[in-house]
Structure formats: structure tokens, C-alpha cells
Amino acid sequence: MDAKRSIADKLLDWYDRHARTLPWRAPPGVRADPYRVWLSEVMLQQTTVATVRPRFEAWVSRWPDVASLAAADEAEVMAAWAGLGYYARARNLVRAARAIVADHGGHLPDTEAALRALPGLGDYTAAAVAAIAFGQRAVVIDANVERVVSRLFRAAGKPAVRAAAEQITPDQRAGDFAQAMMDLGSAICSPRKPKCLLCPLADDCAAHRAGEEEAFPVKPAKKARPARFGTIFWLEREVPVESQAGATDREVLLVRRPSSGLLGGMRALPTGPWEATAPGLAEAPAGADWTLLNHVVGHGFTHFTLELALAVARCDAHSALAEGEWWPVDDLASAGLPTVFAKAAKAIGRMR
């Protein structure tokens, strides 16, 4: 082992040669746009790079800076976030953008503590933005860093990992160091079958020397996910096309979910309650002739799985059957529905 060169030096040399090019990232040694760094870090919370990349590009085209996001309509922001999940992230982005305009002159604050005070920025994101966007020395610990560091030092538990990360974080280029750890964790130090032959830190790695790379990080046992069942109510009507005499358009009833809780603030198809047993047509909106389709939409959430039966009905164009928003069926893609409802709409479209 080359004991004279620090882990940070070796890793930064590796990063200078192998850094990924990403839309929110500046080349090694160059400072990136704080707004783009912040947005990317929030999008990347529990979400993979491959998923985020196109969504990031579309987002910055529409809201290129803090001021435009602060002035955005929240319903449009929520629709733009559709499919990414953890929708509180989108609501917090708007809240934070407005706080940055109100309290910081429209510029992100450059200290970890001030960033940490903004909604949606926890320990990780505050440290990441401080380091990557502002060059501050901050200790950035995400799942990649936890995996790399726990293996380097055979460190078990978050306090031990944090202490070790503190030790190896350099005073200079802390942002590049953090991004280098993420790239290393993504490309080399993977959860399973790490590519230690390609690793610039293999000689420094205690887990590698012991041949027990996959024993780290130590993860707590997880509990089983229960199943829940419900019914989606697809209520459709036909309305005349103004520009074309005799022609009609189909519209479906959408609702807005409560701003807090599961899928909070999102446009959605109406559903009954989600219970431990299948409810069928129980609690269907009254006054329509419901048909229960022979099809179920399945969806996995973090802490339970969901199976939704599909019920369809038609109603009069002027029906006051239910509260909500009538949406053109042919334009459902623009409604910004969460994935579970997009799945249901697609299934019904196939069955018509």
C-alpha cells in the first residue's frame, strides 16, 4: 500500500480521470450552478441517475432558476414531478425557492447551517450543496459514501461511518471528493459484486483485505410489506366538440388528493379506501351504473403493496354525480398522474 498518499488524494486523482459527465455537474475543479446542484440533489433522493437525467433537463428548461421556480404555480410543479415519487420533495422545492427569494435575495445560502434550515434539505442535501456548489468542507454521507467508507474501515453503524468519513474528507475540493465517492460507489464499489480490481482504494480497504466486502454496510433486518386492496372508479362522460358539430369528446373524472399523506397534492383517479381485503364496489360514488372489470392494477409502495380493481361507468354530461375535474381522455398524459393511476388509465385504454 502507498501509505504516503491519502485516500482523498488517490480518489481525487481517479475522479479527475473517470468523473461522469452529468447535466447538473461541472467538470472536476469547476464550481457548478447552486440551483442546479440543489435541484439535482433533491431529485436524486431515493431516485436513480438514469431516471433523473431527462426529468432534470425538462425541469430546468421550464424553471431555469430560483426566481422562476418561486413564481411557479404549485399545481404545475406537482404535475411536472409526476412519476418521480415522494411528492413532498416537489412541494418543498417550491417552499424553499420562495424562502430563498424572501430571505436570501434569490441566491442559495452558502453555509451548511443556512441550507439545512430550508424545507426539504436534511443533513445530506445541505452538506452536498455546501460542498459541491460552494466549495465548503462538508462531510457528505449518502448510501454510496456509507458503503464505501464502511468497507474501507469495516465500520459498522452510522456513528462509526460518520467518524471515518470525517477523517478522510479533505479541506480542499470537498465537493469533488463527495462526487468522487458517489461515482466510485456507483461504478466500482457496488452493493453486490464490487469491482475491486478496478478500485483505486483497494489497497486501503479493510473489507477487501479480509475478503468480506459484501458484509458491509451492515443493514438492519427489514419487515414484511402488508398487502392492501381497493377500487379505482373510472367515471366517463361525452361532451360535444365545440369546433365540430355532432362530434363528441370523452372525459374522465379526476380528483385532487389531500395535500398531506400518500401521493399528497397529486391529481388522481377517484378510489375507495385501501383496506386489508378487496372491497369491490363498496363505497362507489352513488348514482352511476358501475361495472367491475376483470382486471387488477398492482403497485408497490415503500411499506405496503397495493392491488386496485377497476370499476367503470358512464354518466350524463351535466351530472353532478361527483366533485372533481373532467379531463379529456385523449390528453390524460398531460394530467400529471402518479404512476399507479397512469397504470390504471393505460389498462383501461387497452380494454376498450
Place this chain on the structure above:
DNA sequence: AAATCGGGGCA
């Protein structure tokens, strides 16, 4: 400290 909050990539 534990529960809540989605979704997609991948082996």
C-alpha cells in the same frame, strides 16, 4: 427510534 413517503433499475 420508528414510521411514513414512490418508483425504477437491476441481478
Place this chain on the structure above:
DNA sequence: TGCCCAGATTT
């Protein structure tokens, strides 16, 4: 299928 992830907030 099961596991994993560039986590934060609420309870």
C-alpha cells in the same frame, strides 16, 4: 421477484 437507492419529515 427481492434488493437497492445522490433522504426528509413526522410521530
